Amino acid sequence: MMQQAPDYGRLRRDLAARDRSLREKVMSLEEAAALVRDGDNVGIGGSTMSRTPMGMIWGLIRARRRNLTCSRCIVSSDGDLLFGSGACERMITSWFSQGILWGISKVMRHYVETGKARFDEWSHLAIGMRFRAGAMGVPFMPMRSMLGSDVLRQRPEAVEIECPFTKDKVLLVPALNPDVALIHVQRCDAYGNAQIDGLTFMDLDLAIAANKVILTTERIVSNDQIRRAPDLTKIPFFAVEAVVELPFGCAPHECYGVYEPMMRHMEEYVALVNRDPVRGMEEYLDRFVYGPQSWAEFLSLIGVGELLQAARAGASIYDD
Amino acid sequence: MTEARTHTAAELLTVLSARQLKDGQVVFAGVGIPLLAATLAQRLACPGLTILFEGGVIGTFIERGKLPPSTNDQRCTKRANMVLGSAEVLLLLQRGYVDVGFMGGAQIDQYGNLNSSFIGDPQNPKTRLPGTGGGNDIASLTAMIVAMKHEKRRFVEQVDFITSPGWLRGNDTRRESGLGHGGMYRVVTDLAVFGFDEVTRRMTVVALNPGVTREQVQENTGFPLIFNERVGETEPLSEEELAVLRVLDPDRRYTA
Numbered sequence: 223m224m225q226q227a228p229d230y231g232r233l234r235r236d237l238a239a240r241d242r243s244l245r246e247k248v249m250s251l252e253e254a255a256a257l258v259r260d261g262d263n264v265g266i267g268g269s270t271m272s273r274t275p276m277g278m279i280w281g282l283i284r285a286r287r288r289n290l291t292c293s294r295c296i297v298s299s300d301g302d303l304l305f306g307s308g309a310c311e312r313m314i315t316s317w318f319s320q321g322i323l324w325g326i327s328k329v330m331r332h333y334v335e336t337g338k339a340r341f342d343e344w345s346h347l348a349i350g351m352r353f354r355a356g357a358m359g360v361p362f363m364p365m366r367s368m369l370g371s372d373v374l375r376q377r378p379e380a381v382e383i384e385c386p387f388t389k390d391k392v393l394l395v396p397a398l399n400p401d402v403a404l405i406h407v408q409r410c411d412a413y414g415n416a417q418i419d420g421l422t423f424m425d426l427d428l429a430i431a432a433n434k435v436i437l438t439t440e441r442i443v444s445n446d447q448i449r450r451a452p453d454l455t456k457i458p459f460f461a462v463e464a465v466v467e468l469p470f471g472c473a474p475h476e477c478y479g480v481y482e483p484m485m486r487h488m489e490e491y492v493a494l495v496n497r498d499p500v501r502g503m504e505e506y507l508d509r510f511v512y513g514p515q516s517w518a519e520f521l522s523l524i525g526v527g528e529l530l531q532a533a534r535a536g537a538s539i540y541d542d
Numbered sequence: 543m544t545e546a547r548t549h550t551a552a553e554l555l556t557v558l559s560a561r562q563l564k565d566g567q568v569v570f571a572g573v574g575i576p577l578l579a580a581t582l583a584q585r586l587a588c589p590g591l592t593i594l595f596e597g598g599v600i601g602t603f604i605e606r607g608k609l610p611p612s613t614n615d616q617r618c619t620k621r622a623n624m625v626l627g628s629a630e631v632l633l634l635l636q637r638g639y640v641d642v643g644f645m646g647g648a649q650i651d652q653y654g655n656l657n658s659s660f661i662g663d664p665q666n667p668k669t670r671l672p673g674t675g676g677g678n679d680i681a682s683l684t685a686m687i688v689a690m691k692h693e694k695r696r697f698v699e700q701v702d703f704i705t706s707p708g709w710l711r712g713n714d715t716r717r718e719s720g721l722g723h724g725g726m727y728r729v730v731t732d733l734a735v736f737g738f739d740e741v742t743r744r745m746t747v748v749a750l751n752p753g754v755t756r757e758q759v760q761e762n763t764g765f766p767l768i769f770n771e772r773v774g775e776t777e778p779l780s781e782e783e784l785a786v787l788r789v790l791d792p793d794r795r796y797t798a
Contacts, residue, residue, distance in 0.1 A: 269597060269628060270614040295628055296614060296675060319672035323611050323795070326672060334670040343659060346596055346676040347636070350629025366636055367682035370719030372704040373674055376664065382720070391720030420616055421598050423628045478616045539616050 227361035227396040236433050242460040246412040251277065251517060254436050254464040255285040258402055262287075264310075265353070265400035265432050266294040268472070269423040270321065271483045274300050275404040277471035278438050280520065283307040283511050293398055295349045295424050298475070299491060302329035305339045306495070306503035307511070312339065314398070316346040324492045332499040343373055348380070348395050353424050355397035356431025362394040369393055403432035405457065406471050408480060410437055411445045414462025417454040420478030420539070426456055434463035438471040440480055470521050470529060481536035487524045549784055551691065551732040552797040554751065556582060557783045558776060559644070559689040559730040563588055567641040570594045570680050573613045575689045576644040577604070578787070578796045585786050592623075594640065596676040598631045600624040606790050632676060635683040642727070643680035647690040649701050652745050652765045654708025654726030654738055656681065656688065657701035664703055674705045681706035684724040692731035692762050699765040709743030716743070733759045735776060739768065749774035 255278070258264060264282075268274040279300055282290075292304055293314035301318050304310035306329050318341050319327045333339035344352070351363035362381075368374045369382065369391060381394045405425050410416035416437055418425065429435050435457065442465065448455060471477070474484035474491070494502035514520040521529060549557075552575065560579040563569060565588040571580040577595075581604045584591045593602045597614035601623030604610070610617035619625050634640060648671060649657040658677060662668030680686065686708070690696060708726035710716045716725055729736040729745065737748045746768040747759060752775065760767050791797050 270612045272597070272612075272614045272616070296612075315673070317673045317675035321612050326669075330672075331670050335667060341670065341673070343673045345674050345678040345682075347629065347632040347679040350627075350632060354629060366720070367679040369682065369707075370704070370710050370716065370721055371678055371682070371707050372664070373659065373678050390722075393720075420619060421614065421625055421628075423598065423614070426627065427629065476616060478619075482616065483611065536616070539620060 228356070228399045230359065230361070233359070233399055233433070240434060240463070244413055244459060247414055247463060248412050248442065248465045248467065251281040251466050251468060252285070254278065254466045255281040255287070257434070257436060257464055258282055258287055260287055261289045262401040263291045263293070265398070265403040265428045266292055266300065267403060267405035267423065267425040267428055268475070269421070270296045270298045271475040272421060273406050273423070273477055274298070274472050274475040275406040275438055276300060276473060276475055277468045277517055278404045278406070278436060278466070279303060280511055280517070283309050283507070293349070293400060295346060299488070300475070302327055302495060302503070303511070305329055305333040306499070307507055310339065312342065314342045314344065314349070316344055316349050320492060328499040329495050329503055342377070344368070344377060344395070345373060350424050350427070351395050352398035353427040353431045355395070356399040357427040360397065362396050364392040364394055366392060398431060400428070400432040403428045403435045404438070405429060405435055406438045406477065407457070408440050408477065409443045410439045410465060411443055411448045412465060413445060413459035414457070414465050415445070415448045415455050415459045416457040416462070417448070418456040422456060429457045429461050432461070435461050436464045436466070437462050438466045438468040440469055440471065440477060442467045468517060473521060473524060473529070476532070476536065479536060479539050481529070481532040484524055484528050484532045486528050549779055550797055553784060553787060554732050554779060555689050555691070555730060556787060556797055557779050558735065558751070559687060560586065562687050562728050562730060563591060563642070566590045568592045568594065568639060570635060570640045570643045570684065571613070572645040572677065573610070574646050574796050576646060577613065578609065578791055579689060580644060581790055582783070582787050585790070586783065594631055594634065596628055596631060598626045598628045600626065600631065604790070607792050609791060609795050632679050635679055638723070640684045643684045643686045643724070645677055645680060645686065645688055645706070647688045647696070649696050649698060650688065650690065650729065651698050651701045651708070653710060653712050653743055654686070654688070654729065654745060655701050655704045655710065656706040656708065657703045659705045660703045662702060677706040681708065681726070682721050682724070685727040686724065687728045687730065688726070689730045692733040694762050694764050697763040697765070709738060712743040713741070733762060737770070744768055746770050747773055749776045751776050752778045
């Protein structure tokens with residue numbers, strides 16, 4: 223199935239229709255989840271186990287979202303949960319697994335090999351160029367990798383051309399403009415001016431490419447604090463539609479400078495789903511996603527000891 | 543150098559692939575043995591080695607005992623020269639700033655093509671593997687060193703799926719596909735070090751690991767190997783190489 227680059231007129235109309243004024247947009251996780259509709263194209267910030275918006279994904283699964291197409295540069299257990307809960311039927315990414323410590327994701331394997339869900343593979347740079355084209359408001363970006371490979375043969379959406387200037391072969395990859403981007407940050411104000419510490423991955427392009435951004439944040443700070451250091455602001459308020467204050471909002475993944483991954487919980491998760499990718503996932507979702515009354519209750523199931531240990535390791539990036 | 547007595551196959555792979563790097567190079571390293579080997583080289587013969595990670599790091603300096611679980615974790619940035627976006631660091635490959643890419647491999651063929659996507663027919667796969675990540679970009683845009691375990695099922699005549707391009711179908715096919723730069727340079731395994739013929743681009747044996755015979759390498763390879771006119775024998779691991787490696791990875795996270 224060919225996926226056309228998005229209609230530019232529609233992208234402009236959708237943005238024009240959104241209220242982009244400087245206004246407060248703080249809301250609950252549940253209210254933010256209601257901004258995502260079944261069938262939406264959802265871009266996910268961070269990479270692998272880093273700055274993953276796990277809390278927002280947790281919220282979408284609890285809201286029983288369905289038929290989502292998701293895109294992310296590199297996918298880890300976030301993709302497992304999205305497939306295993308039935309929220310996502312198609313993942314656009316460059317790499318989808320558990321990571322070197324745990325090997326191939328059995329959940330991803332189960333869903334893809336039985337045809338229950340799709341994993342559209344692009345090179346890492348191609349995902350970046352697709353978000354960049356989306357952020358630039360152009361229909362495609364040219365690039366020089368993926369040529370000659372079977373990764374390209376699986377992707378009829380990409381077009382190989384002869385450069386009109388140099389006659390080089392180049393690959394054109396279509397813009398990716400998600401309906402909504404989910405991005406977790408260390409801090410932002412009530413308007414959505416967001417500061418990101420450390421690795422930014424593809425989040426700056428993703429935020430501008432998307433029609434709207436749902437931010438989760440470790441904490442909400444004043445607009446004065448943002449204005450004292452505007453050079454630290456990475457996402458402008460007018461791209462943002464919702465701000466949710468969600469401490470430890472990447473748990474059990476990491477948030478740069480705040481906490482490292484919660485390895486004991488990850489290992490418990492991997493052991494469950496590796497034993498049986500369907501029933502193990504059901505058990506995990508019941509215990510850790512549907513069961514808790516709140517995000518705070520989910521964190522308490524991970525355990526104070528593990529949260530403190532992860533936080534100590536996270537902050538140590540700033541030690542000499 | 544005194545010869546080291548016992549070591550694991552992963553430790554051998556790490557040390558031998560670290561020896562392939564040259565001081566002053568800019569190396570784009572994947573997670574696992576490449577990350578560890580690049581860090582080892584930096585501590586031994588190549589203090590001026592610049593290591594790049596696809597998470598968006600330039601000039602990383604991994605701390606001992608704090609190996610990151612991927613190349614996208616905060617640990618990768620400690621004492622680095624710069625953090626930048628993932629697309630930005632990958633674009634440095636395209637611009638030509640990287641001397642060598644350094645990756646692991648699941649399946650490789652006689653032209654150095656790597657598969658990390660599918661076992662079996664891609665339309666109806668027996669096994670869906672994790673995919674390329676930055677592997678395709680690195681292999682497409684710079685010279686490559688691959689470190690991998692040597693098994694017959696991993697060394698096949700033709701990979702099921704070309705995830706990261708080596709020399710494609712040999713001869714000039716890589717350049718004709720639009721990949722005018724880089725290409726597979728060395729493959730390091732627990733049995734031998736391999737290169738590629740300059741014309742046919744088929745895999746050749748450059749040097750045998752200590753105590754390994756030609757027959758042993760051929761028996762564990764799924765296609766006929768070409769032996770260079772003068773096949774060298776690799777120096778055994780030294781006590782120093784192994785000692786530094788074990789300080790870097792005391793928990794054997796990557797070298798079990």
